[in-house]
Amino acid sequence: VKRKVAVKKAAVSPPAQKPVFADGATQEAQGLGIYQVIDAKKKTARLVKVSNPNIVRLKVPATVSICGVTCKVTEIGNQAAKNCKRLRQAVLGKHVTKIGKQAFFNCKKLKTIQIDGKTIKTVGAKALKKTAGNIKIRAKKMNRKQKTALLKKLRKAGVSKKAKVK
Secondary structure, three states: OOOOOOOOOOOOOOOOOOOOOOOOOEEEEOOOEEEEEEEOOOOEEEEEEEOOOOOOEEEEOOEEEEOOEEEEEEEEOOOOOOOOOOOOEEEEOOOOOEEOOOOOOOOOOOOEEEEOOOOOOEEOOOOOOOOOOOOEEEOOOOOHHHHHHHHHHHHHOOOOOOOEEO
16 A cells, blocks of 8 residues: 655745845944934935943944945934933044934933034934033034034033033
């Protein structure tokens, strides 16, 4: 008597596709955070979210690699480091020109922000609300006029009246 033996074929999964570099593509980079492509043609990106909410020092690099393409980091996204209770220091790369809404909201221990670039064009609402009262912003590459304008923007964003831009 002959029996038919059923042979199951193993399900073959398609090969893993490499993420496509386009507007809106996201990738975690260097363990620092999740970055998103703003403009694929200009090769610009933004920090969307900090990977570790218990981070003490945040360093936003000037450039980051997303899907194998090097992009300039030009923005800190909305609520990117919100509620990072242990964050004490933030270093913003030289290409950062925009800080989004509530980017550093409720980072009560944030005492120093170092800006490596020459200009911060926009600072979103409540970006620095509920940060340390004696916060110091270091902007060595800015002239006096730029520092005064920056302080005015930061005050609108909720920084303490004791804050100083050096």
